[in-house]
Amino acid sequence: AAPVMLSRFRGALVGSVLGDCIGGEFEGAVDVPLDRVLQHLSALEDETRGDGILQYSDDTAMMRCVADSLLTRMAFDERDMARRFAKEYNLAPDRGYGSGVIQVLRKLASPHLKDVFQPAQAQFGGRGSFGNGGAMRAAPFALAFRSRNDVRKYARHGAMLTHSCSLGYNGAMLQALAVHLSLQGALALPKEFINKLISEMEEMEKDETAQLDAKALNLSDFPYCSRLHRVKELMDRNGVSIEEVISELGNGIAALQSVPTAIFCVLHCLEPRDGLPEQFGGLERTIAYSLALGGDTDTIACMAGAIAGAHYGIDSIPQSWQMSCEGVAEADDLAHRLYDLYCLPQFEE
Ligand code: R7I
Ligand code: MG
Ligand code: MG
Structure with missing residues (x-):
């Protein structure tokens, strides 16, 4: 039976934290043999290691700021969200933040700052960052807002607090929309799911700024659309190798090289796959596969974990995995509270 909405909400945020914590092991690794991934995952069943042994990184730290802000303000409030990012960084600067x-x-953090979007705009010579830091924390926007328009709009604004390049905030919108569709059960029809994302991104990438950024960075006109078309081709291909996925989609720290990749991981793992344990459910397969790609594993697994968790629900996540990761109980609590907010009629608008 399809999971109920609350279970999907919990699966999304817990899945995201799990991907971050479990994926941290291989962040930056070039070659990750599947054996090593499976070894790392089976070690999670060892109860003698202690609870919450795998720590979360900036991905989860910032996701929690987004969720806390939306819950406290019961709306998107850019100043409040910016203040929480700054405060969280100041309290725990060693969570592995991007260097920019x-x-x-x-x-x-400055109390005198007038425009909270300005610091992001000054990054990288004025173009802004195209890193995946906006996308990695985008899931709560899909849980807080019902209308697709709001998910789009606020995921973009939320990302622009640190990522003002269109490649950065468009990646965040794509990730939030993937979670939004997954919550609604759209992954039951994988082809339609990817087609919807492509048509969403066509609208976004028509934008003049997006076109200019793509040109300036020597990319094709519709960079996200073209990656999503590759995702679709890879879905149809039999026996696609890890090497092909990396060369077609990427596994890097840029949003363009990781958000479509995370979406592919989810789609690819809807079915059992050779090399992955038979007893694994879909969410376990998705996280295992994301790790095997190497590169920005914590972030790709975090984004794939959020989309997959929204599809399979909380009951698909092994207790031993939940016990092994820092911040799972807090993420679960945020999911419950976002669900209550989502159910409020006055927040629907
Ligand atoms: O995007 P961001 O928050 O980093 C997120 C990543 C995730 O993998 C986390 O798990 C964490 O490890 O970091 O941080 P940014 O500093 O904005 O971007 C990340 C990196 O992308 C930068 O340090 C740059 O190396 C690169 N980058 C750029 N390089 C050149 N020109 C991002 N934008 C540009 C650019 O415009
Ligand atoms: Mg990280
Ligand atoms: Mg990362």
């Missing part, structure tokens, strides 16, 4: 974004976070 820490400058933004320091500036956001």
